[in-house]
Amino acid sequence: MRTTSGALEGSLEDDALVFRGVPYAKPPFGDLRWRAPEPIVWDGVKPAKSFGPACLQPVNDDGSPNPGGYAGPVSEDCLRLNIWAPSGARKAPVMVWLFGGGGVVGSGNLPTYHGDAFARDGVMLVTIDYRLGGLGGWAHPALSAEKGDGPNANYALMDAIAALRWVKENAERFGGDPGNVTLFGESAGATMTANLVTSPLAEGLFQKAIFQSTGSLPTPGTPLAQAEARGEASAAALGLPNATAEQLRALPAERFLSDRAAAFGLRTIIDGTVKTASIMETFEAGQEHDVLLMLGTNSDEGRLVGTQRIAELAETGTPVFQYFFDYVPEALRERDPNGAPHAGELPFVFETLATYQLLPQGPSAEDTRVASLVHSCWVAFAKADTAATRLDCGGDFTWPARSKSNDHAVAWLGAQPRIVPADTLRSPPNGAEPGRTWRDED
Known part of the structure; x- marks a missing residue:
């Protein structure tokens, strides 16, 4: 398979063409750390049969x-x-997945997110990895000064934009429709979406969007100056009170992430270019992109509160x-006992219950x-026209x-x-279990 970056060798698995670990941008380390991702090109045929490493995050020593x-x-x-x-597809709808994990942990490689069921049902699924923690959302005056008008600070969002551009340029080569792209995510991935x-x-990189379980819709973004002040404090804690951009990029990534504020980063920084206003402010002004929405x-x-408000505005x-x-598995x-927990919908959306680690005995009928x-x-949402007012779920x-x-x-x-x-x-109601959303008859 030839792409705009180079040739790929994937695999045919049942009725799906599968390509794993495909680079969509240059590795963002060294001088490219805390910069917008740059296009990547390679020579020869790149094997794409195994997943790449996840972005830097805490992992357990015991595996x-x-x-x-x-x-x-x-x-x-x-x-x-x-x-x-889907093998042999032409103009298949495309879905691009942004995983959750607080912007700190997670990967698009998890078995829960595998796309076999989507491909079986005629949808091309793309999962991506994006920078996490302070490598994905961080600001410092020295970094801002070298970028002028930006883009700045929101590196995880820039990664997703780069991936969407790559998908738009290459979807047709895989049998997908670059004019029918659904961006969807859960939790931190829904906030990114x-x-x-x-x-x-x-704008123009996708036609539909799905927000699954984000609590951040009403949360104000962090002004760039405030994010820079936090960045200066992080750098000072690491022994660089008057850091230059070169000194910051010379820090080993693991040492940089040893600072708590740097490890967690910021997911929405109002830098004036990637983000000019918060999510809620943009919806209240009616300035969001004109995309078909599910949430x-x-x-x-x-x-529920932020979801209801965005739904009303949109x-x-x-x-x-x-x-x-x-729904909770039997x-x-x-x-x-109180209902579906956070992330409980994921193996249902991807129809991957058979590999769900919380159900070692397998799902019930x-x-x-x-x-x-x-x-x-x-699937019906991915296949729907952007003016659709009904979905046939079978x-x-x-x-x-x-x-x-x-x-x-x-x-x-x-x-x-x-x-x-x-x-x-x-x-x-008062006295009810925290976290649960209730209906009037409860």
């Missing part, structure tokens, strides 16, 4: 998964993507599909049926977009999926 579910090699040389494309829906630099939360995570423009995921109901439905809804379940005439309908995704009015979802 067990970290809080982001990742166990494996890490490196600054991590700007890679993975592709599952929302930031890109509201970033001037991402939702899970029943035991308490992240509904006045393009169609908006809102969901509420309320084997986990004693562990999760009901688990499998719900996963098939949820996955079908995401079987007899049809999901309408929110509108005043249907009480701003929400798809309740549980053992018995149904459509409910948005105003039946509310915060927990």
Whole structure:
């Protein structure tokens, strides 16, 4: 397979063409650390049959998964993507996945995110890795001074933009449609997705977006000057009180990330170029990109308020599909008695319950049926026209977009999926279990 970067050798797996560990930009270390990613080109044929290392993050010495579910090699040389494309496809819809993990841990390589089911159902799935912690979101006056008007500070977002550009340039070579790209993410990945829906630099790179379980929609961005002050404090803690850009880039990455503030970084810095305003401010001004939108939360995570507000604002423009995921696998109901926890929807969206580490005995028949439905809804969204007002999720379940005439309908995704009015979802009553979102009859 020849791409704009060079030739790739992938593999045919069942009905999918799979390419793993494909570089989409130059490795962002040395002089390229804390810079916008640069295009990469290689000679010859690059093998693409194994995943690349994840971006630098804390990993467990015993080889067990970290809080982001990742166990494996890490490196600054991590700007890679993975592709599952339907064999023989022409103009297949494309979905680009941004994983969650607080912007600190995680990887697009996790088995939960594998794209076999999407490829089987005619969708080309791309998962990417992006810079984490302070390597992905950090500012310092010395770095800002060399960039002038930017772009600056939001390196993880710039990585995603570079990956989207690579996908747009190359999707057709894999049988995908560069004019039908859905960007979707969960938790920190959903925050990134929302930031890109509201970033001037991402305009035209995707036509649809899905926000899964982000609590950051109402959170103000960090002004660049404030981020720079935090960066100066981090550098001083590392022994560089008046650091130059060269000195900062000379720091070993592991030593830089040993500072707590640097290790966590900042996910939304208002630098004036990548981000000119916060997510909520942009939606309130009606200045978000004109993309078809899906968004939702899970029943035991308490992240409804920002989701409801964004849904209300966006509904006045393009169609908006809102969901509420309320299903717990049968084997986990004693562990999760209050409903679906944070990230609980992921193996259902990707239909990867068979490899889900929390279900070593495998899914039940009901688990499998719900996963098939949820996955079908995401596939239907990817295949839908950008003006669609209904999604056919298969079987007899049809999901309408929110509108005043249907009480701003929400798809309740549980053992018995149904459509409910948005105003039946509310915060927990006094004394109720924290984190859960309740309906009026609870």
